[in-house]
Amino acid sequence: MPPLSPLPFALLQNPVRRYAWGSPTAIPALTGTTPDGTPQAELWLGAHPSAPSLLSGDGGPQPLDRLIDADPDGMLGPDTVRRFGPALPFLFKVLAADRALSLQVHPTRAQAEAGYAAEQARGVPPDAPERVFKDRGHKPELICSLGDFEALCGFRPAAATARLLDALGVLSPWATALRTRPVEAVLPELLRSGLHADAAELMAVTDSLRRAAAAGGPHAASCAAYARLAAEYPGDRGLLAALLLNHVRLTAGQALYLDSGVPHAYLRGVGVELMANSDNVLRCGLTPKHVDVDGLLAVTSFRTGEPEVLVPRPLGDGAGPDSGAGINTGTGVEEEFPSPAEEFRLSRLRPGATSVRVDLPTPQILLCVAGQAWLRAPGGAGLALPAGASAYLRPGAGPVELTGPGAELFRATTG
Structure with missing residues (x-):
């Protein structure tokens, strides 16, 4: 495959999934594109093989899943590969619903492994309408x-x-x-x-x-x-x-x-x-x-009770176990949405005019949802992230700096 840019980050081109329940205007409004009159339900950011993002590089856009397959340690980091195998363990989305999605439940990992093995043994085709378990994973x-x-x-x-x-x-x-x-x-x-x-x-x-x-x-x-x-x-x-x-x-x-x-x-x-x-x-x-x-x-779990509505909690001062695993938060610009998931972690960033250091111990995706942010690599090369734009940050190549007066971003990485 063509070589990647030496920069530790690159823009993503993300596929839109069109389902009947989607909004025809919300995702175009975020990304600054012209609505085409059809429902645009989900914008996928990640390396799912059915609709991977394209990573911009010197050789042109390349599918993120193929880049990871070719160099898992370089694209994910050795620690992520040891924990989750040679694949990005999370999928990031923008979801835009004008009407309801299906009522659904996701299995535990043990249930998924057993269900997948049983359907494989019965010879249920992967694309059969009655096929339930598409893989061996759980889906928090x-x-x-x-x-x-x-x-x-x-x-x-x-x-x-x-x-x-x-x-x-x-x-x-x-x-x-x-x-x-x-x-x-x-x-x-x-x-x-x-x-x-x-x-x-x-x-x-x-x-x-x-x-x-x-x-x-x-x-x-x-x-x-x-x-x-x-x-x-x-x-x-x-x-x-x-x-x-x-x-x-x-x-x-x-x-x-x-x-x-x-x-x-x-x-x-x-x-x-x-x-x-x-x-x-x-x-x-x-x-x-x-x-x-x-x-x-x-x-299905038949426990009852009111669901917990999460609000983001400010992270620490950039040192110690609560520092945010990659963002120097001495300026208080990062807030985390707590969850027990191992595969992913979500936080919100409002960097402001003062540059914030972004360390890169894990693979990360940054999505700008308001304003415009700037990423700057060691040596001064930069990347603009206007609203609707996103970037993939490779581990081990930082730190980089993030700025953006009035910008709001979400950061996805491993848990």
Whole structure:
């Protein structure tokens, strides 16, 4: 392959994924491109083989996954290769939803390995509609909102769900079961029942949601969100499953961490999403795709409770274990979104006019979402990062300096 630039960073050209639920305007607005009238759902930043970013270099743009294959130690660093193997362990995205994504759950690593082996043994083709386990990995993920954002996340406390059902005046046996039986026993039964509901039951729930949303009251906002789901996916049994989940609204800078087993769906809004580099998804509705009810129940966690909304926490003074693993934060410009994930770590940077040193012990992707930032390498060569632009930073070649009055960036690296 043509040689890379000797600089420790390079611009990325990132593919856009076009799904029906995407926004036709949000990603073009971020990247400064002209909308073409089609939904642009996700901007992928990374080395996923199905849609890798292109890394700018002296020989022209080159796929990031092929560059990593050719020189894993040079592109990832020996420590990352030892920990995760010769592949970038995370996938970074901009997600722009005008309507709901599928309701879904991700398996644990052990469940993924077992499921992948079983499907391989049965000879299920990788592109078969009923194929669930595309790889052996788990898929924890973190979503940070860039504005107003709505999601469903985790099972609502049983008593709260019973009150919602009372307000709707439907599914009374569900409300009774939630009040009188152990939640870990009743939730799997209700989820299975909802995914086998008939058309009449779905219509009754849909009508009740519309009335409750119009009537106002403490459940009006959630009922309006569920009524939108019914309109977006008419006749989809995932609506009843969705009624069991927390309805969450985020503002800019707030985030959610989704671990294995947690049912969730993003309803609308724009955010940056960081996840382990896996494609294992078990769907439970709001989609025309295959729903494996038994497989879904086997990987779902039926814990209840309100989800934790994350806000970024300032990192330390650039020294010690809380220094941010690569950013000299003596000026207080980096904030981290805490998560237990090994594969990834997300932070937000507002560098200002004073240059901030960026050390490079790990592979990193910087995405500018507002203003314009500058990266400067030892020796003075620089790279501009306007809003919507991103750069890949190779480990071991720094430090580099980052500046940008009024700029806001997100940094993805390993955990």
